Amino acid sequence: GNTGIGLALICSVKGYPLEIVMPETMSIERRKIMTAHGAKITLTPGDKGMNGAEDYVKEIVEKNPDKYYYPNQFANENNPLAHYRYTAEEIINDTDGEIDVFVAGLGTSGTLMGVSKRLKEYNPNIKIIAVEPEPKQGIQGLKNLDTSYVPPILDQSRIDEKVYVNLKDAEHASRMLTLAEGLFTGISSGAAMHVAIETAKKMGSGTLVVLLPDGGEKYISHPIYSPDKCLECTKICKIKNLWTDEYIKSI
Structure with a gap:
């Protein structure tokens, strides 16, 4: 990844x-x-x-211990440390500290652990939501902790809520981001965005920050962005798009 x-x-x-x-x-x-x-x-x-x-x-x-150096992102404390020092500070600065909810996918858990630690130091009332794929639903970049090894750097006490997402919803959210917002994202980003949207509906007001870690360029060969599925997304989401509007008329 x-x-x-x-x-x-x-x-x-x-x-x-x-x-x-x-x-x-x-x-x-x-x-x-x-x-x-x-x-x-x-x-x-x-x-x-x-x-x-x-x-x-x-x-x-x-x-071959003398041949290899193994960074092991799942156990390397520098993984969450980078997000503690930089990602979290960027979030605080860009929102002027007005944060109510933070949503991110759970993969190595480095992003969640680093950001949650710093945000909780800043304001213990900020809610941390972890996004996991449903069991046996493979979403590249994310882990389901019931079916995968638990990363040694993960401290589940820093997570306020876990939300499970299926592959279909993750892919749909990715297409929606691309077609409606111009954000060409990957499937793990779609998973986080789906949870963010559903969470925002329940909030009513406040500031929700969602982290989108995965770009769509790594999924060009994947059917997620096939013309048929993109066309279906524009219909479902009622996205105005000149090309798809003309295409619909032609068929």
Whole structure:
């Protein structure tokens, strides 16, 4: 995901050899971006998800401890620390501190842990909502804690509410963001946005911040943005779009 792409970029500049391990179900665009930066890609069985990728990495590192450095984003305290120092401060500054609810997806949990810690220090009344996929609903970038390894950096006491989202709703929200708002997002962003919209409906007033971590460029080959599905979204959401309006008339 984003960490792999970031590591590939840094390693290409520094001249470090990089091996990225990911499930074979991850989008082809992720692989192409990383290999473009010189990374070696190793794929693990898709049915084992990120758990299988983690297990494989631990196995090869244990066999060759002098060869590999394993950043382990799921256990690395620098992951939440970056969001504590920078992401959370940006949120506070950009909202003038007027925050009632923060919504973010749960993947490595680095974003949620870092941001929630800082926001709770700033105002303990800010509500933290974690977004998880429904069990056995694969959403790239997110974890369901009932079916996946629990990240060591996760402290569930910092989460006020968990909300589960299905793949269909996540994909629909992604298309809505792209077609109505011009935000070309990925599926994990759609999942967070779906929960944010449903939460905002219940709030009535106040300020809700939702973090969208995933861009749509990594899903070009995915059916999420197929013409038929985008057309369906414009109808459901009543989005005015010249091209789709003309297309509807033609059929």
